[in-house]
Amino acid sequence: MTRKKLEIFVKDQFGMNLYKFIKHNCEDESLFDCEIADLLRVSSSFIAKLRKSYGLKKSDGFRRRFERRYGKGAVSRFKKLIKMDDMTLTDVSKIFGFSRENARIIYKKIYKHPYTARYKKKADKRRKREALIRERAMRSLPISRTVEKMKQMGFRPSLVREGKAYRIRLNGFKIVHKRTVSPVMIGKKLYYRVNTDIAANKDNDFFICRCGDTKQSIHYVIPKDVAPKYTVSLAPFSNIKESKYAKYKEAWHLLV
Numbered sequence: 001m002t003r004k005k006l007e008i009f010v011k012d013q014f015g016m017n018l019y020k021f022i023k024h025n026c027e028d029e030s031l032f033d034c035e036i037a038d039l040l041r042v043s044s045s046f047i048a049k050l051r052k053s054y055g056l057k058k059s060d061g062f063r064r065r066f067e068r069r070y071g072k073g074a075v076s077r078f079k080k081l082i083k084m085d086d087m088t089l090t091d092v093s094k095i096f097g098f099s100r101e102n103a104r105i106i107y108k109k110i111y112k113h114p115y116t117a118r119y120k121k122k123a124d125k126r127r128k129r130e131a132l133i134r135e136r137a138m139r140s141l142p143i144s145r146t147v148e149k150m151k152q153m154g155f156r157p158s159l160v161r162e163g164k165a166y167r168i169r170l171n172g173f174k175i176v177h178k179r180t181v182s183p184v185m186i187g188k189k190l191y192y193r194v195n196t197d198i199a200a201n202k203d204n205d206f207f208i209c210r211c212g213d214t215k216q217s218i219h220y221v222i223p224k225d226v227a228p229k230y231t232v233s234l235a236p237f238s239n240i241k242e243s244k245y246a247k248y249k250e251a252w253h254l255l256v
Contacts, residue, residue, distance in 0.1 A: 019054050026056050030063035062109050085125050143177040174204040181213045191233040198229050221251040
């Protein structure tokens with residue numbers, strides 16, 4: 001059979017051109033030249049010449065052996081699993097029941113390149129996803145509103161996690177953020193009481209005390225050496241003669 005006649009035969013019988021037929025059976029079905037030749041009723045040497053002319057490598061039979069052992073569609077299942085961002089090579093190996101090293105070898109046989117590149121890509125995606133989750137979580141923290149206000153005023157603060165708490169860093173200063181929402185009536189005045197706990201915050205330079213929980217919240221910028229040892233009572237509606245902390249209300253200039 002000539003090549004032209006074979007092209008017509010494949011088109012009629014299999015609905016594809018000869019190149020796609022050879023490529024599919026070599027790469028996807030892992031058939032040997034002799035097996036493809038049997039399907040087309042030609043000699044295996046003829047198929048070998050065709051395959052080489054198309055630049056296709058000889059099948060090593062890997063897919064067939066793999067699916068014989070792990071079931072039909074095992075290669076497709078392996079590919080589907082390994083593409084999942086949260087699925088590691090170890091996870092895939094456990095699903096199939098072989099070692100991670102075998103999974104690495106199988107990956108290379110299927111994709112013709114090492115797993116390293118995909119691992120780096122997955123790790124990068126995972127880092128970006130985790131960073132986004134952290135960023136969203138931080139935005140929901142009370143301290144984030146104060147940081148945003150500082151940015152709007154032209155400051156460039158950074159938010160640093162220290163243990164379970166967050167601190168603000170700005171111009172070399174370490175700043176503790178405190179918030180109190182509900183005022184209490186003492187005498188005839190409203191006060192916001194804030195826990196300073198100097199001993200616990202000895203390594204910091206300032207307290208930023210936010211009074212209230214709205215966009216119009218009042219902020220006090222109080223140096224650590226001025227703050228009382230345990231608790232400070234702040235009266236936002238008192239003037240400088242009535243409260244020694246009045247001069248620290250919105251005193252952002254102290255952070256410059």
